[in-house]
Amino acid sequence: MATSLSDIPKAFLKGIAHSRVSLLGAMVVTVSFPFLIGAILYDMFLHIPNPYFAGFIYMILGPSFIGGLVLIFVGLFFAKGQEEVRLFTLAYFRDKLADQTGYEKIRKLVFVGVFLTCINLFVVGVLAYSGYHYMESNSFCGQVCHVPMTPEFTAYQNSSHSRVHCVECHIGSGASWFVKSKISGARQLYAVLADTFSRPIETPVRGLRPARDTCEECHRPEKFLGDKLVIKDKFLDDENSTHVKTVLLMKIGSAGDRAANSHGIHWHVAPENRITYKAADWERTIIPEVALTVDDGKEVVYRSAEADEQLAEAEELQVREMDCMDCHNRPSHVYLPPDKAIDAKLLINEIPKDLPYIKRQAMAVATETEYATQDEARTAIASGLVEFYKQNYPDIYAGEREKVDRAVAGVQEAYVQNVFPEMGIQWNTYISHLGHANEMGCFRCHNEEHEAENGEVISMDCDTCHTILAEEEDDPEILETLLGGH
Ligand code: HEC
Ligand code: HEC
Ligand code: HEC
Ligand code: HEC
Ligand code: HEC
Incomplete structure (x- = not known):
């Protein structure tokens, strides 16, 4: 049997030629390879912002190339068509290893194999690297899944986080969340292809990474200090559409800092306070029970008057530790009423x-x-x-x-x-919890109906969270004072 180096590729080709599976694989690889290399170089150096172009490379060409390679090997090893295709089978290796010249041949085969594998690994590596970045990009998240993501993408562009990548909140850093998100991502991709995704897309998101991990990459809760003047502009229904203003001093407070004890609105996320609650529906709009554990381990449980019935009728009971998202549930997808x-x-x-x-x-x-x-x-x-x-x-x-x-x-x-x-998104389909529109938001708990055993209720006092300095006035005096008439 010939053992020269040049025979090996020949035998390899012959092997491929005798297995239909390998042949198919080889065809896929041959066809996709030049396009793939061309497209990757094009994308790297000329950078085409079109999301479909990148989608084509990383979702279609790339996987076909890898799929083709897999087919070739599956064909060579397992799905041989005819008798003489014996290259690379177990029997072949056993035979060759038994005698001296065969051993030589195996060595060369391994050499060619390693060489080809290196080239393939390089291509697969480039693919994996660019593919990873591509899948992390806003255009993949927001535009390739065009129909289902249009609302989130639009609402996101109208928010203060429009420069923050989708993945920074939805996935965050670390391999385990990347893998988790890709597993659920694969399910979502299937839902898009099969057109079975829900309209509107369900909120809150199932299995979203806890907000404190992601939000606190950028926002340190210790740093929300003091009070914030909030001016709300509103126009009335009258002939002139009179411009009125509501002026609130929001008690943003602090989650504790060297300089300040925790107090005010961000008191909920202070390290010494832990609030857990039970919600009777997936949207977390019905909250029958709230438990507060403070530093010394003392627990206070506040229950609404109908807590028992609400818990018994719960469509999807969840117990949740309160985090940023229980108030800031619309930090980036801002749908206005x-x-x-x-x-x-x-x-x-x-x-x-x-x-x-x-x-x-x-x-x-x-x-x-x-x-x-x-x-x-x-x-x-x-x-x-x-x-x-x-x-x-x-x-x-x-x-x-x-x-x-x-x-x-x-x-x-x-x-x-x-x-x-x-x-399926009409006005008010997605409601912000940062306030108390429609008795929601803060008033899910702060409604004076949640009572502890000692009779204390979760406060609904209008001054707990803000001081109302003016309400729907067309020329509020307080602004006069603050702005000095300018
Ligand atoms: C600043 C953080 C942040 C960024 C950036 C962000 N999201 Fe979100 N997203 C959220 C939060 C918070 C929710 C609501 C989650 C909840 O209540 O469980 C959400 C919800 C969603 C939902 C579910 C439907 C809904 O509106 O509740 C989709 C879909 C979504 N985001 C897609 C995206 C896409 C696509 C991008 C990038 C274009 C993006 N998100 C960027 C934080 C973010
Ligand atoms: C990658 C960094 C980053 C991450 C992650 C991030 N933010 Fe922000 N956030 C910013 C920046 C930057 C601003 C200021 C934007 C501006 O002022 O235009 C901001 C502004 C805000 C504001 C004030 C403006 C507003 O819309 O009311 C809130 C509230 C906020 N972020 C909450 C959150 C929450 C909640 C999360 C987690 C779901 C989060 N952020 C995640 C960077 C981030
Ligand atoms: C109890 C509800 C609640 C929780 C929990 C909460 N926030 Fe806030 N946060 C608010 C409210 C209300 C405001 C004021 C909004 C406004 O501007 O009217 C605010 C303001 C902010 C601001 C803007 C501060 C400024 O000076 O303008 C940031 C940033 C922020 N929150 C981030 C976070 C992060 C990060 C977390 C989680 C660690 C968090 N918040 C937890 C209710 C909450
Ligand atoms: C899951 C239930 C729950 C939600 C939702 C909630 N809170 Fe609270 N909050 C509590 C509990 C429990 C307390 C402690 C009892 C009290 O002080 O009345 C509290 C206390 C407070 C306090 C007093 C903190 C201090 O200095 O002692 C403020 C201010 C406050 N909440 C603001 C808000 C705002 C603003 C929102 C909406 C954006 C909100 N809360 C949403 C449960 C909640
Ligand atoms: C648990 C905290 C909390 C309590 C209690 C509370 N509010 Fe608010 N309120 C808020 C928050 C948070 C906002 C939203 C601020 C924003 O949108 O930036 C708000 C907004 C408002 C606004 C402006 C609405 C707009 O968008 O024009 C008015 C008016 C108001 N509250 C009145 C009241 C009155 C009256 C009471 C007493 C019955 C009350 N609030 C009790 C937290 C509270």
């Missing part, structure tokens, strides 16, 4: 405030009908507003058409940034 979304546009003059009754009419067209698609909403918003001004204010409509058009565009923007009917 309709009045706030429209107020925000009025404030920056994307909706002209001097159109009569604009706030009232904008609310009406944006909320009175539940539209089936964003396009339907756009059309209805345009025709609704145009109709109103044409009929009731023909002068304005004729003379200041541009303002009406701007109002239409502003209301449409407010709508499409917050409502995604295609994904």
